[in-house]
């Protein structure tokens with residue numbers, strides 16, 4: 001990626017002639033591994049989901065976007081809308097980093113509804129001549145043409161004393177009383193990660209409250225993308241800590257994302273009684289998730305199906321990454337369960353297989369490139385079983401369950417073109433609390449999302465197989481109700 005000099009990374013889209021950009025778009029559209037039903041960038045790099053909000057019959061979901069290549073450069077917000085959370089319309093770039101306060105990127109932030117209009121709050125990333133960051137937090141609102149108007153100067157122009165230049169990603173929420181809060185990811189002067197809160201009566205003028213007091217005063221060097229919401233009278237804090245060392249099956253990726261469940265935040269006192277941090281996803285590619293409340297009250301989460309600082313095989317075609325499918329979050333037995341949202345059924349184009357099936361030793365039950373498969377009422381006669389997907393010749397993504405240990409492993413060492421993150425390993429394992437009885441996979445041209453035991457554990461993973469690798473093979477002795485749908 002040597003052509004990606006600093007100058008090239010901070011080049012705005014407006015520098016490129018429209019016909020040149022059109023050609024770039026065509027080339028990306030015709031390149032391998034483009035998704036069939038996931039949100040992906042038209043060109044360049046996608047990262048965090050931003051501004052996820054429902055208003056007046058429409059879901060708005062934005063993402064961090066660098067248009068001109070598969071690298072982290074000058075970030076825009078790209079805008080998608082949907083009526084059902086699964087069919088998305090492309091609204092184009094909505095937030096353009098062309099003001100002094102966001103001259104080096106319109107960084108992550110959130111959406112909220114005020115005065116019957118979609119508003120956002122995001123981090124303006126500005127660098128000075130010495131390349132030092134000067135983050136500010138900026139409020140804006142969505143115009144009817146799909147673009148965002150910024151309310152400048154920034155609502156929070158500076159970093160408060162006690163924190164470094166790593167201060168970003170405001171998530172706005174409102175109390176029943178009407179008071180607004182925002183929670184921001186930060187690094188303390190002692191180089192530990194944390195979050196801070198601000199309060200406002202109008203979501204324009206913000207007062208610094210201080211740092212949220214958690215039981216993790218020393219847990220990584222930066223907490224990115226915090227999100228706070230309440231479910232069943234509990235207060236749930238999501239964040240993406242950086243700098244956590246691997247520990248058994250946990251924390252295997254370069255950076256992590258997870259949650260804590262506790263009592264509701266005490267505001268403005270900033271105390272939070274909570275349980276331990278748990279990761280949200282045991283796959284290779286998941287980061288910076290954000291939630292919103294659906295029209296019917298469900299809490300919906302979308303993540304970035306990728307990670308910072310890692311290159312991917314699609315880079316050579318000038319695009320990188322996608323968002324995960326939306327998941328519904330519920331609280332069960334003190335843990336977050338994550339289920340694919342029911343609207344995903346709308347993506348089913350054709351039933352490939354739907355019957356109670358007995359497998360003896362091994363069977364290729366179908367072939368498909370983009371599909372959903374569910375195994376329920378799983379009864380195993382052998383202690384171990386495997387599912388191979390996107391398989392052919394030497395290629396396969398291999399999922400293995402061992403009934404004696406209740407461990408489930410995802411192996412992408414033979415999944416196709418290698419993701420150069422092999423330093424972080426090529427398998428991921430989760431220890432299930434319940435014996436495996438149900439499993440659902442969503443497979444796209446270059447990804448797999450795995451949901452085990454009705455949302456007990458979830459993994460999101462990119463794979464880069466040949467398009468002709470389509471076998472779905474089960475190995476072991478078992479019976480299960482198996483449904484496969486082409487998506």
Ligand code: FRU
Pocket residue numbers: 047048064075107108109123168169224225287288308
């Ligand atoms: C997380 C993150 C955020 C930041 C954004 C910039 O992936 O680093 O903290 O706002 O990406 O694109």
